[in-house]
Amino acid sequence: MTDAQPKHARRVLIASANPLFGKGLRKIYGERWGKEAVEFELASSMGETLARLESWQPELVIVDYDDRTIHREEFLSVFITGERPMQVVLVSLQASGAVVVYDRRTLTPAQAEDWLNLPWQPESQPEIPSRSSQMKGSAKHFIFAGLVVAASTALIYLLLTNIGILPVEASVQAATIDRLFNVHWFMIALLFSLIVGFMVYSLVVFRSKPGEKQEGAYIKGNNRLEVIWTIIPLGTVIAFSFFGARNLAETRTADPQALNVKVTAFQWGWSFEYPDFGVTSRDLYLPVDRQVLLSLTSRDVIHSFWVPEFRVKQDALPGANLVKQLRITPTRTGDYQVLCAELCGGSHAYMTAPVHVVAKADFESWIAEQVGATLTDPVARGEKWAQTNGCTSCHSLDGSKLVGPTWKGLYGEQVALADGTTVTADDAYLTKSILDPNAQVSKGFPPNVMPSTYGSLLTPDQVKDIIEFIKTVK
Secondary structure, eight states: OOSOOOSSOEEEEEEOSOHHHHHHHHHHHHHHHOTTSEEEEEEOSHHHHHHHHHHHOOSEEEEETTOTTSOHHHHHHHHHHSSSOOOEEEEEEOTTSOEEEEEEESOOHHHHHHHSOSTTSTTTSOOOOOHHHHHHHHHHHHHHHHHHHHHHHHHHHHHHHHSOOSOOOOBHHHHHHHHHHHHHHHHHHHHHHHHHHHHHHHHHHSSOOTTOOOOOOOOOOOHHHHHHHHHHHHHHHHHHHHHHHHHHHHHTOOOTTOEEEEEEEETTEEEEEETTTTEEESSEEEETTSOEEEEEEESSSOEEEEOGGGOOEEEEOBSTTOOEEEEEOBOSOEEEEEEEOSOOSTTGGGOOEEEEEEOHHHHHHHHHHHHHOOOOOHHHHHHHHHHHTTGGGTSOSSSOOOSSOOOTTOTTSEEEBTTSOEEEOSHHHHHHHHHSTTSSOBTTSOSSOSOSOHHHHSOHHHHHHHHHHHHHOO
16 A cells, blocks of 8 residues: 555545534545545535435545434444445544544455555554553643642732731621631632633643644533532532621620610711710720620611721611611720711711720720719700711701701791791791701701601700700801
8 A cells, every 4th residue: 555646536425513523534634645635525414414425425434433413323224234335434533633443334355455544544643642641641730730720829818818908807706707708818819820820821831832733622521520610619609608607697696794885877977875874975985805786776868887997887777666786896996987888878978987996994984974074054965965966967057058957046047948938946946847857848958858756866855955055056
């Protein structure tokens, strides 16, 4: 047998639904016999193959051994039992570039000598690596790629945990939540490294070398990899669900000796009441290393209490029966700030309040100072009630226009109402405006803005004190 080209063009029918299979065979025949020596036809189904057999009458039929859509046994039975037996070869193109012939049908010795002396035959095809050597080569690449992934994961994790993404940790609850954050940082670093690390390793190691022109391996899929890659993320999500539920339970652990603080949110400020001591303040004072039970409510819309250094937050809902609770155990003395984490109106960004975490002795001194500062002057008392209940957040004392009318020079003046009438700003009018704010709405101001809950929040004496304070705002 020589390498001389045949005298006539050989007709070859390729039965495969995979176009790369036919393209690969064409390349092999072209290198072996010359591009003009073989005529090719492609058929992707049984019906198409039978039609081409009748119309074209090929000299050889090559069936894709790996194509599950091609019924090989049906082809063979038709070809062998037909009136004109056809030459059939079952062929598999390997990922390594080698070609394997699995079966030959109806080939005479002469035909076999002529047709099968191709590059895929043992005497001329390159040596096919054994399974053990392939596994050793794959293991080597996995080890090197794994080292790249491990190094990248460690570097990214150290970066994420040392660049100060989170504010200072200042509570027991913050320590619990930060443990979960650290696990998230690790998973972020690992997933990023798995994707980018393997991609970069493949681009560097498996890139085409100078002079290489052969096509890469055609890979249809890997069921084992798909199953594994489904089970691992599912297990990861379930594990994180467990960690999250456990950490949430830890942040809600109750201490029977907790300090009680009632938190009232309003547009746009905070008020803090210490019911065990009869103290109300616009600043939140907390003793270090003692759990605090915050009972939150709102006078108007939904707000959300959040101190970033404590990590935990809780909504404050309007309604006397919708009291939410939040437990915090400060561990670091210092000054912090309450933020509203729920968009609540035009001045939402400025709805803040100071938080002072102090030593136990300093907290007791502050409480004693607040309790001892009994105000005998009704004007001074009224100023305090106005501040602690958020009145001055909506009513200015200097004449500037806020959400509500200014208190400067209000008492005794004629007030124009939205219905076109006027009224004198006396004690009766101011009392009614506090207890039923929508009964007489001032002209130029929208209705239903001021909460109508002050009747249950303020005592009659406190209302009188606030009016006495308004009288002095000149």
